[in-house]
Amino acid sequence: MIEKTGVPTRTQILKEFPDLIVLKKPKAIIECYKDIPCNPCDTSCPFDAIHVPQDINQRPQINFDKCTGCGVCVYHCPGLAITVRQIKADKAILKIPYEFVPLPQKDAIVKVLDRSGKHLTDGLIKQVRINESQDKTAIITIEIEAKHIIEAMTIEVPYGS
Numbered sequence: 001m002i003e004k005t006g007v008p009t010r011t012q013i014l015k016e017f018p019d020l021i022v023l024k025k026p027k028a029i030i031e032c033y034k035d036i037p038c039n040p041c042d043t044s045c046p047f048d049a050i051h052v053p054q055d056i057n058q059r060p061q062i063n064f065d066k067c068t069g070c071g072v073c074v075y076h077c078p079g080l081a082i083t084v085r086q087i088k089a090d091k092a093i094l095k096i097p098y099e100f101v102p103l104p105q106k107d108a109i110v111k112v113l114d115r116s117g118k119h120l121t122d123g124l125i126k127q128v129r130i131n132e133s134q135d136k137t138a139i140i141t142i143e144i145e146a147k148h149i150i151e152a153m154t155i156e157v158p159y160g161s
């Protein structure tokens with residue numbers, strides 16, 4: 001399916017997630033579904049949690065025990081393939097990469113989209129982080145209902161907001 005539509009199947013998605021109990025702490029979820037010569041996720045992680053095999057074409061592997069959810073890999077990934085996800089009681093907290101304008105405003109309610117671009121739910125913007133080292137990739141922290149932690153992928157910010 002991903003070859004035709006660019007959208008991974010649920011089976012492919014679930015393979016990249018740990019048991020949900022692990023997500024009580026924030027963890028990077030790497031959705032890099034193709035063999036490509038790329039490794040900034042590996043070289044940028046301050047905790048040595050991501051490993052791209054010696055053959056750089058092979059997909060990155062993550063060690064969830066080492067991942068602190070810091071988010072550094074999120075803005076270093078040129079494919080915008082990494083998010084950080086955490087379950088906190090009945091809420092899910094996502095850190096997503098975002099390269100569109102306008103950026104959302106903190107405390108705004110925005111549409112949260114699934115991987116096919118469909119409106120999944122609404123979310124609360126908790127933080128908008130952008131600085132020089134992020135090379136124009138903002139990290140947006142969103143709060144949504146915990147039941148959407150797997151399907152949520154990005155947000156839609158209305159132009160002129």
Ligand code: SF4
Pocket residue numbers: 027028044045046047048049050062066067068069070071072073074084
């Ligand atoms: S979130 Fe931080 S600790 Fe986890 S893999 Fe990414 S860079 Fe490493």
Ligand code: SF4
Pocket residue numbers: 030031032038039040041042060076077078079080081082
């Ligand atoms: S940096 Fe992103 S696109 Fe490149 S290998 Fe890592 S996850 Fe894949």
